[in-house]
Amino acid sequence: MTNLFDFNTETDYVGKVVYVDTTKLSLDVKPKELKLARVGRLVAVKISSAVEEWAIAIVERVIKNPSTEQLKTIVQPNEDEEASPVSADSILERVSNIVTIAIVATFKGKKGTETNYFSRSIQEIPDIDAVAFSIESENLENFMGLLSAKSKSDVSLDLGKYSLSEKARAQLNGDKFFQRHAAILGSTGSGKSWTVASVLEKASELPSTKLIVFDLHGEYKPLSFAKQLRIAGPDDLEKDDDNVLFLPYWLLNSEEMQAMFIDRSEFTAHNQVTIFQKLVGEEKIKHLTENDKKDVLSSFTIDSPVPYNLNAVIEEITRLNSEMVQGKTSSKQGPYFGKFSRLITRLELKTTDKRYGFLFQHPTALDKYEAFSKIVKQLVEFNGSEKGIKVIDFSEVPSDVLPIIIGLVARVLYNIQFWTEQDERHPLALVCDEAHLYLPKRGENNPNERRALENFEKIAKEGRKYGVSLVVVSQRPSDVSETILSQCNNIMSLRLSNKQDQNTVKSFMTDNLTVFADILPTLDIGETIILGDAVLLPSRIMLDKPKKENRPLSGTIDFWSEWNEKDKKTNYDKAVENYRKQSRK
Secondary structure (H helix, E strand, O other): OOOOOOOOOOOOEEEEEEEEEOOEEEEEEOHHHHHHOOOOOEEEEEOOOOOOEEEEEEEEEEEEOOOHHHHHHHHOOOOOOOOOOOOHHHHHOOOOEEEEEEEEEEEEEEEOOEEEEEEOOOOOOOOOOOEEEEOOHHHHHHHHHHHHHHHOOOOEEEEEEEOOOOOOEEEEEHHHHHHOOEEEEOOOOOOHHHHHHHHHHHHOOOOOOOEEEEEOOOOOOOOOOOEEEEEOOHHHOOOOOOOEEOOOHHHOOHHHHHHHHOOOOOOOHHHHHHHHHHHHHHHHHHHHHHOOOHHHHHOOOOOOOOOOOHHHHHHHHHHHHOOEEEOOOOEEEOOOOOOOHHHHHHHHHHHHOHHHHHHHOOOHHHHOOOHHHHHHHHHHOOOOOOOOEEEEEOOOOOOOOHHHHHHHHHHHHHHHHHHOOHHHOOOEEEEEOOHHHOOEOOHHHOHHHHHHHHHHHHHHHHHHHHOEEEEEEEOOHHHEOHHHHOOOOEEEEOOOOOHHHHHHHHOOOOHHHOHHHHHHHHOOOOEEEEEEOOOOOOEEEEEOOOOHHHOOOOOOOOHHHHHOOOOOOOOHHHHHHHHHHOOOO
């Protein structure tokens, strides 16, 4: 059996272990070897064994000529730990320079019947005086090649090249990447949208992908492999277009309807909720009775997704608001007289505003009992010529109801997966672009955002059991719900320049991986740090760019170059009309 590593003691030797602390080691490095100890590079530390065995580590810190005080912070235990048998002063007498490394994996030439065994677990800790070598040149190529070979399978997601060795392809386990949720994070201009497009492009090559992208700004419109849907805008209300998506108001559950129409600060809010729910329930029961749906009636709740007549509800609320009843001697104001005036105003404003037409001015055919199946199929069906990746453009949805509407779509998709027979269930992934806008960290204070958070948090906690996965995409991870991010077992972080965002990503790293957090602000465009159970080794990867025809509309505008062009014309008359009609078409 040929050894994986062939280290040269003259050119690859870094130093020897002088301090061991669980996953962190300190090496004594002589001056001539110090150039091999570069932060972020890989080091192999020999483990005493009958077969070839190494602890794979990452260089975390390099200190030249450490002082006694510096040594105390490196080699002395915390106050609550046992006293170190080796004092800082005694180490200082015999060390030249200190290099701190963090163990991230174990390699064995043979374990049982398996050769070239590699594990993310730390199975053995090197001894004091164990020798360490820098993994460079041919050894690096062999090691990264081993990672590629072990990662390559029928479920490989090929993302790009390892930054340490461009000859080796970086591949994730596609099953593990989507099974337990993932996050793609990066500052504006870091290549985040291209990363999403590249992952989608590779997923589109599979025969039965089922993936839905929540596109807030129309960035992913160019994706040629995706079916493009858009939430109906004001000028789509009269169109019969399969690419236009209506979401009838009857899909909203009671909490979502209340968040949209009822002001909890009003004195009469409780009465508004009670009467509104009562009337909606009666109208839904009426619809079920007319369609002879006895099975549904027997298990009916106010949140059952059943069509109903909202105009009839508004008419009854209006009647109650002005109702006069007979008193002992003359007529008097009814029990709800004047208590619903503001509610009626909000209902009338929302239901007649064309910006909300996708909810309240949908085609009459969508008020039929069978309409729900049609909407679901429009969202997820990919039989025949249908494409398995669908992009939903939410750019024309008013910002005040955006969290509710995105949460509504996510809730419907999750519930459809939940109620699908297990042997017919096909896994579905939801790509949540610009997640900080509708899944905010402190969204509990806003009723609209709270509704969306509840729906997505349920998916984050329970979705994997029913084949629903989240891919959370954000340029501000520090503003995204911690509950949702904490459920993401795989993190792809591109360049992050904001300290709070860096700390958010760092909080999801184990102690031996925090060295990667320090690298985040230095990453190149399109370069990412990948952590999680989908990758064999936490890695720095240069991602593949999507094909030119599939690049999202998110490129940064070159201001100086644009300003340098002569005779640049803009049709402001057209822009004004687009503004008025809320459409660029």
